[in-house]
Amino acid sequence: MASSRATARQQGPLSDALRERYKHDAAKAAAEMVQDGMRVGLGTGTTVAHLLPAIAERGLANVRCAATSPATERAALALGLKLADLDELGDLDIAIDGADQIDPGAWLVKGGGRALTREKIVAAAAKVFVVIASEEKAVGELGPPVPLELMRFGARCTLTKLGQARLRDGAESPDGGLIADYLGAVGDPRELSARLSAAPGVIEHGLFAPEMVSVILIAGAAGVQRREGGKPLG
Structure with missing residues (x-):
C-alpha cells in the first residue's frame, strides 16, 4: 500500500464499474486492519457495502460490531457478523466508514446516507477511525452540500x-x-x-474534523493510498 498526502486522480469522471472497484479496494484494505476480538464500528453507505463482506470473508469468530444504520445492521446480520448495541460494547477498537468529500487536511464531509449523527458518535467512540473512499472523493477544498x-x-x-x-x-x-x-x-x-x-x-x-480521523484509505488507479489524520493510532 502506497503512502501519500495526495492521490493520483483519474482523468475525467469515473465509470460506475471503476468506482465500485476502487470502493472495493479501499474496503478490503480497511478490513485487513480488523483483528479477532475487536469491537468494530460499521459506517453507512455504498463504500461500507463493500466493507461488510470483506470483514465477513476473514472469518474472525470473536469480532463484535456496532452498526450506524438499520441498512448496515441488516446487511451485517445477513453476512453473519455479530452485532451489539454501542452502549453494550463501550469504547470501540476501530470504526470504519466512507466519506462524501475529503480535503488535503483530512477534513471530511459525511452524512449523504442520512446517518451522520450516529456516524459521528461511533467515530468518537473508536480508538482508531478509518475512512475509506474511491479517489473522486478527494477534493482540493470542501464544498456544499x-x-x-x-x-x-x-x-x-x-x-x-x-x-x-x-x-x-x-x-x-x-x-x-x-x-x-x-x-x-x-x-x-x-x-x-x-x-x-x-x-x-x-x-x-456532517463536517468531521481531522482530530477525529486516524487513517484515510483512498483507492484509485495508483492503488490504495494512505493519508494520516489527527487521531493517533493506538
Missing part, C-alpha cells in the same frame, strides 16, 4: 437562521431527525463547524 440533522420542532426557523440551507424531501435520520443540506460556501471548515454546532435546532452536521 454539508448534511445536517435537525430537530423537527421549529425546523423552518432553524433553516431561516442558517440561511443557505434546505430540507431534503422526505428524508429523515435513523432516529427520526429531519435531514437538510447546508448549501453555502464552506470556506474555513472549522469556522463553519463551530457555527453549525452553535445553531439552535441543529442536532449534528
Whole structure:
C-alpha cells in the first residue's frame, strides 16, 4: 500500500464499474486492519457495502460490531457478523466508514446516507477511525452540500437562521431527525463547524474534523493510498 498526502486522480469522471472497484479496494484494505476480538464500528453507505463482506470473508469468530444504520445492521446480520448495541460494547477498537468529500487536511464531509449523527458518535467512540473512499472523493477544498440533522420542532426557523440551507424531501435520520443540506460556501471548515454546532435546532452536521480521523484509505488507479489524520493510532 502506497503512502501519500495526495492521490493520483483519474482523468475525467469515473465509470460506475471503476468506482465500485476502487470502493472495493479501499474496503478490503480497511478490513485487513480488523483483528479477532475487536469491537468494530460499521459506517453507512455504498463504500461500507463493500466493507461488510470483506470483514465477513476473514472469518474472525470473536469480532463484535456496532452498526450506524438499520441498512448496515441488516446487511451485517445477513453476512453473519455479530452485532451489539454501542452502549453494550463501550469504547470501540476501530470504526470504519466512507466519506462524501475529503480535503488535503483530512477534513471530511459525511452524512449523504442520512446517518451522520450516529456516524459521528461511533467515530468518537473508536480508538482508531478509518475512512475509506474511491479517489473522486478527494477534493482540493470542501464544498456544499454539508448534511445536517435537525430537530423537527421549529425546523423552518432553524433553516431561516442558517440561511443557505434546505430540507431534503422526505428524508429523515435513523432516529427520526429531519435531514437538510447546508448549501453555502464552506470556506474555513472549522469556522463553519463551530457555527453549525452553535445553531439552535441543529442536532449534528456532517463536517468531521481531522482530530477525529486516524487513517484515510483512498483507492484509485495508483492503488490504495494512505493519508494520516489527527487521531493517533493506538
